[in-house]
Amino acid sequence: MSSPIAAPASDKLDAGVFKIAGVVVLGAIMSILDVTVVSIALPTFQSEFHAAYSTVAWTMTGYTLALATVIPLTGWAADRFGTKRIYMLALTLFVLGSVLCSFAWSIGSLITFRVVQGLGGGMLMPIGMTIMTRAAGPHRVGQVMAVLGIPMLLGPIGGPILGGWLIETASWHWIFLINVPIGVVALVYAWLALPKDEPREAERLDWIGMLLLSPGLAAFLYGVSMIPTEGTIGSAKVLMPALIGAALIVAFVLYALRAVNPLIHLNLFKNRQMTVAVICMSLFAIAFFGAGLLFPSYFLQVRGEKTLATGLLLAPQGIGAMLTMPLAGKIADKTGAGKIVVVGLVLATLGMVTFTQLDAGTPYWLLLGSLFVMGLGMGATMMPIMTVAIQTLTDHEIARGTTLMNIVQQIAGSIGTAVMSVVLTNQMLGRPEIGMARAALEDEAFADRLVGQLGPDGFKAFLMKASESAADSFANTFTVAVALMVLTLVAALFLPRNAPARPDAEQQHAELLLH
Secondary structure, eight states: OOOOOOOOOOOSSHHHHHHHHHHHHHHHHHHHHHHHHHHHHHHHHHHHOOHHHHTHHHHHHHHHHHHHHHHHHHHHHHHOOOOHHHHHHHHHHHHHHHHHHTTOSSEEEHHHHHHHHHHHHHHHHHHHHHHHHHHHHHHHHHHHHHHHEEEEHHHHHHHHHHHHHHHHHHHTTTTHTHHHHHHHHHHHHHHHHSSOOOOOOOOOHHHHHHHHHHHHHHHHHHHHTHHHHSSSSSHHHHHHHHHHHHHHHHHHHHHTTTTTSSSOOGGGGHHHHHHHHHHHHOOOOHHHHHHHHHHHHHIIIIIIOOHHHHHHHHHHHHHHHHHHHHHHHHHHHHHHHHHHHHHHHHHHHHHHHGGGGTTOOHHHHHHHHHHHHHHHHHHHHHHHHHHHHHHHHOHHHHHHHHHHHHHHHHHHHHHHHHHHHHHHHHHHHHHHHHHHHHHHHHHHHHHHHHHHHHHHHHHHHHHHHHHHOOOHHHHHHHHHHHHHHHHHHHHTTTTSSOOOOOOHHHHHHHHHHHH
């Protein structure tokens, strides 16, 4: 394992850190961009493979489950084999999965190859965070998180635009093949730029913990992911896997509290900053990532925009975050993350409030301005919360801490997506005119019958009423997201308002000897 990191004289990130950051950012861009690109391609998969939406959605769900399965192993793997080896293995798996996806001959093969992709993608972000944090030192974690936030900005901005453009000008195969040249460059760059892994004493893998936590996370997220399909939490397809997964996770917690060297060190929760950060990240991810599902759906379904135009309309959110994220990282390092996170959450909440008042004709300037304000808030919130979690950890704890935070973010984001999907679906089910209007737009014969019954003017009025009902359904769903954002703001009041004490070299060395 690398030796303890002494704090440099300057608080600014140096050229050596930026060189390593280039590797990490390239890998993270591939992983995050791939999620948003594939989400745009789901209708294409439906027509290409003659499959139902619930089936093609597994190209997303399978990827997510693979992520959940492999993330718990990354902390142990980083300590045991070294971050450079594991990072390059993750890149190789991701590129291999991308190539296989491009050659998929059926929806079943595509889902299988997406799982291979997910096994690599799941390791990229937590290992990348570990590499960056060790290179920069704990006192510059805020700036590190600002750099790692770049892919999180480019994904929502570039993913829908790139996906729409590739599908319209080439074919769906290229949304996967585009990863190959980027991945090859990242592999060569990683080989040259990342420091050589130093050998360390072998540490046994916690097999019991792995057999409890990885299947537990996968089963729980599978159950959660079935909520939108089933339309209710009470379905057996939701409850059975979710309860089994929850039971395995609880069993892991009870086991890990007594184990000498568990897969995830739960004693990290003795650190008050880590505990508060986990609570804030959970609430924020449920609210923000859940709401993130609604924005493109509103533009596509209510406003009738094309996929490429929708991607462009979502860009202001990423631009806003791009402005505040670097500044937020520096402030978090110098004064503590608590102050900047509260400001960020207030901005994000105010921006989201606009969407609780949606109608079918809400001015675009108001929507785009609100997305921009939300982006400003997001840039000052998410990565500073990560900073709080990692800032006071010693060198040995960093890999386990980043793994824990990535697990929390993955679970909370999946829960948020499922919750918002169910709320929106139930809102629309209570308004039958929405379903009838959608059927009329898809079935010309049905539309002709409605025109015959209602007359041309009556048919137009009917479509307008359905559009208003759909917009109202989105507005009510955004109200749930705003309520969750307010809860996040309350939790954020308990974040530290001052810069934390830095773990010095002697403390880090003592920690290494203990492990």
